Amino acid sequence: xxxxxxxxxxxxxxxxxxxxxxxxxxxxxxxxxxxxxxxxxxxxxxxxxxxxxxxxxxxxxxxxxxxxxxxxxxxxxxxxxxxxxxxxxxxxxxxxxxxxxxxxxxxxxxxx
Amino acid sequence: xxxxxxxxxxxxxxxxxxxxxxxxxxxxxxxxxxxxxxxxxxxxxxxxxxxxxxxxxxxxxxxxxxxxxxxxxxxxxxxxxxxxxxxxxxxxxxxxxxxxxxxxxxxx
Numbered sequence: 776x777x778x779x780x781x782x783x784x785x786x787x788x789x790x791x792x793x794x795x796x797x798x799x800x801x802x803x804x805x806x807x808x809x810x811x812x813x814x815x816x817x818x819x820x821x822x823x824x825x826x827x828x829x830x831x832x833x834x835x836x837x838x839x840x841x842x843x844x845x846x847x848x849x850x851x852x853x854x855x856x857x858x859x860x861x862x863x864x865x866x867x868x869x870x871x872x873x874x875x876x877x878x879x880x881x882x883x884x885x886x887x
Numbered sequence: 888x889x890x891x892x893x894x895x896x897x898x899x900x901x902x903x904x905x906x907x908x909x910x911x912x913x914x915x916x917x918x919x920x921x922x923x924x925x926x927x928x929x930x931x932x933x934x935x936x937x938x939x940x941x942x943x944x945x946x947x948x949x950x951x952x953x954x955x956x957x958x959x960x961x962x963x964x965x966x967x968x969x970x971x972x973x974x975x976x977x978x979x980x981x982x983x984x985x986x987x988x989x990x991x992x993x994x995x
Contacts, residue, residue: 878930
């Protein structure tokens with residue numbers, strides 16, 4: 776257990792509304808990640824962070840923004856949710872050294 | 888695109904060894920091979936990783952060929968709880984690219 780929590784765990788929202796997902800870790804790891812997973816696909820990287828206020832884009836970053844104002848929290852924001860953003864979102868952290876990642880339980884987001 | 892190729896699905900009898908192959912013919916010298924599994928809709932779980940040498944831990948063994956172009960994850964005595972999607976990832980950085988993995992079904 777890497778001490779990762781995600782909130783909310785489930786959310787249903789309407790198209791066009793803003794949505795923020797939170798990832799919280801308890802162990803001060805430097806690297807944090809947001810992935811999405813859709814049926815028939817592996818996980819795809821949205822954004823990641825390598826320190827407070829240091830973030831970068833992943834493979835599928837369009838329509839998403841992130842913020843990391845303190846080590847333990849990494850926020851993913853959908854400024855105006857679309858149905859194509861219906862997905863399961865996973866947060867992960869990386870320990871130092873050999874790049875191992877540990878994943879949170881996921882947030883299931885449905886945009887109607 | 889993922890740097891690895893895995894069979895989409897495999898079956899294994901309970902109690903037998905499950906051998907999951909992964910091809911990574913373009914691997915670079917400083918890149919590791921990582922294995923994760925995802926049980927149902929849970930977050931992926933780290934299993935094992937290696938650079939050149941074979942590795943073993945309490946969950947599995949990882950066999951990497953001498954030319955490093957392929958590897959095999961071995962679950963020595965598969966149980967029903969090992970039914971999952973297994974992902975092989977090659978990386979030399981803190982960024983991963985996931986493929987679609989191998990869906991392993993352990994049969995009673």
